[in-house]
């Protein structure tokens with residue numbers, strides 16, 4: 100597999116890093132006994148159809164990544180404001196407490212969303228490349244899609260013939 104830059108799939112202007120998108124199908128599901136227990140776990144074997152590549156330039160990746168940051172950041176900021184307004188007692192009695200408590204939870208969820216966002220730093224572009232192709236590949240009948248790393252971690256896979 101070559102790793103030559105490809106024209107960006109989004110702006111179609113600049114050259115970008117090329118990301119592999121690997122596609123396939125869920126084939127068989129088996130119940131495998133878990134050792135030392137009566138429980139079984141479902142194991143899916145995937146048939147691998149092939150792979151394609153998607154180019155994404157840094158500018159487009161950065162722009163899209165910032166967009167995904169917004170909901171978490173907005174929630175955290177709104178939560179902080181509600182918390183300050185509530186707990187500083189700017190609102191009458193019970194309303195103040197409600198606003199403070201709601202603000203607290205909004206802040207916690209906002210910060211959790213931001214932590215997830217930060218943790219996706221490295222996988223973001225590769226995942227986004229997969230998303231760009233998913234709809235078209237689904238139309239061709241594929242139902243499983245992986246980045247290079249996800250594919251490497253996949254346990255049960257086999258090539259499809261034809």
Ligand SMILES: [Zn+2]
Nearest residue numbers: 107110156159
């Ligand atoms: Zn671009």
